[in-house]
Amino acid sequence: MARVYNWQIHRPMSYWYPENRPKRQFAAVFDINKCIACQTCTLACKTTWTSGKGQEYMLWNNVESKPYGCYPLAWDLGLLKALGFQTWNGESYSGRTIFEAAPVGERVLGWRPGDRDYAYPNVGEDDCAGRAEKGAAFQVPHELMWFFYLARICNHCTYPACLASCPRGSIYKRPDDGIVLVDQGRCRGYRECTRGCPYKKVYFNPLTGTSEKCIACYPKIEQGLQPQCFANCIGKIRLAGWISTPDNARPENPVDYLVHVRKVALPPFPQFGLEPNVYYIPPIHAPAAFLHQMFGPGVEEAVKTYRQAADDPDLAGLLGLFGSTERVLPRWKREGDWIMGLDESGRQLARVPMREPVYINGAYDAKYQVVRTNCP
Numbered sequence: 001m002a003r004v005y006n007w008q009i010h011r012p013m014s015y016w017y018p019e020n021r022p023k024r025q026f027a028a029v030f031d032i033n034k035c036i037a038c039q040t041c042t043l044a045c046k047t048t049w050t051s052g053k054g055q056e057y058m059l060w061n062n063v064e065s066k067p068y069g070c071y072p073l074a075w076d077l078g079l080l081k082a083l084g085f086q087t088w089n090g091e092s093y094s095g096r097t098i099f100e101a102a103p104v105g106e107r108v109l110g111w112r113p114g115d116r117d118y119a120y121p122n123v124g125e126d127d128c129a130g131r132a133e134k135g136a137a138f139q140v141p142h143e144l145m146w147f148f149y150l151a152r153i154c155n156h157c158t159y160p161a162c163l164a165s166c167p168r169g170s171i172y173k174r175p176d177d178g179i180v181l182v183d184q185g186r187c188r189g190y191r192e193c194t195r196g197c198p199y200k201k202v203y204f205n206p207l208t209g210t211s212e213k214c215i216a217c218y219p220k221i222e223q224g225l226q227p228q229c230f231a232n233c234i235g236k237i238r239l240a241g242w243i244s245t246p247d248n249a250r251p252e253n254p255v256d257y258l259v260h261v262r263k264v265a266l267p268p269f270p271q272f273g274l275e276p277n278v279y280y281i282p283p284i285h286a287p288a289a290f291l292h293q294m295f296g297p298g299v300e301e302a303v304k305t306y307r308q309a310a311d312d313p314d315l316a317g318l319l320g321l322f323g324s325t326e327r328v329l330p331r332w333k334r335e336g337d338w339i340m341g342l343d344e345s346g347r348q349l350a351r352v353p354m355r356e357p358v359y360i361n362g363a364y365d366a367k368y369q370v371v372r373t374n375c376p
């Protein structure tokens with residue numbers, strides 16, 4: 001085991017390979033508060049990459065309703081239980097990561113879901129935590145009943161457990177963009193990767209005898225375009241880009257700004273130790289204890305910052321840039337009431353107003369000589 005630094009848990013940790021960060025790291029921010037669970041992302045991925053034989057059960061992108069939704073079944077609870085207590089000392093994680101908690105002779109603390117665990121992709125959908133008596137009224141915002149939608153793809157982790165656990169070295173992290181891929185020519189179906197990934201984002205294909213996973217739509221990324229599940233997102237919750245380490249953070253980089261500068265977007269289960277590169281703006285109506293376990297100790301500050309976004313033109317403006325273009329936006333800036341997405345040389349790729357103009361049509365449309373009944 002090598003010693004590497006994991007900035008998300010603010011300490012060095014053990015990992016199977018030495019630290020070897022890519023030239024730049026693909027990353028994403030998902031705003032949970034905007035997700036409507038329409039599953040358009042799921043279908044955009046499914047129809048692009050996993051419509052073949054042996055791939056029927058694969059959902060490289062899935063959206064589940066927390067707290068009860070999960071695909072595969074109990075992907076999170078299974079590992080949380082095995083890992084035991086996860087304690088933080090301020091920002092520093094003082095418990096064990098899944099690499100440090102690996103049983104003797106194994107590289108990762110993991111578990112392999114059974115076939116039936118993949119049989120219920122919509123389990124828990126729209127189920128609330130808490131309950132109200134029939135006919136009871138509740139006030140908004142409410143604390144007793146809650147759920148939120150969690151859209152999930154592979155996190156293209158800095159320290160991937162799938163990569164660490166493959167005894168054949170069939171999984172690699174691309175040096176140019178940090179995207180994690182399975183080499184289909186090398187893979188022999190040992191399935192240690194499906195056991196090792198705590199997010200359960202590697203899927204075994206019984207027909208080819210190899211494992212497959214989200215490829216971050218690298219053919220699109222290579223052309224400066226956002227992946228399919230991003231470009232097709234109805235709720236405009238997703239932003240793809242590049243993340244720096246905290247000491248190299250650049251405020252003009254949208255992902256750096258949200259993750260490092262404003263600290264409003266957080267990694268899922270940072271205590272697992274993988275330094276995942278998909279970040280979530282946490283839901284503002286879920287209990288703090290639940291969110292703390294899922295997103296770590298920064299969650300209360302993140303929710304506070306997000307709640308104040310209406311009085312924060314930079315943050316509100318940048319959130320408005322999500323879903324505004326298919327292009328990846330490595331830079332951004334605000335000029336008055338306009339937010340601009342830029343390429344690395346400063347060329348404008350997208351331009352969004354702080355406030356959308358509102359047009360109210362009269363009931364009578366003189367051009368077509370019709371009365372529109374849906375107008376006041």
Ligand code: SF4
Binds near residue numbers: 153155156162200
């Ligand atoms: Fe590997 Fe899982 Fe991390 Fe994706 S989320 S890179 S499959 S460990």
Ligand code: SF4
Binds near residue numbers: 214217
């Ligand atoms: Fe699928 Fe591409 Fe989204 Fe990955 S990034 S889940 S491959 S659409």
Ligand code: F3S
Binds near residue numbers: 167182192193211
């Ligand atoms: Fe390795 Fe997973 Fe294939 S463990 S051999 S990449 S099934």
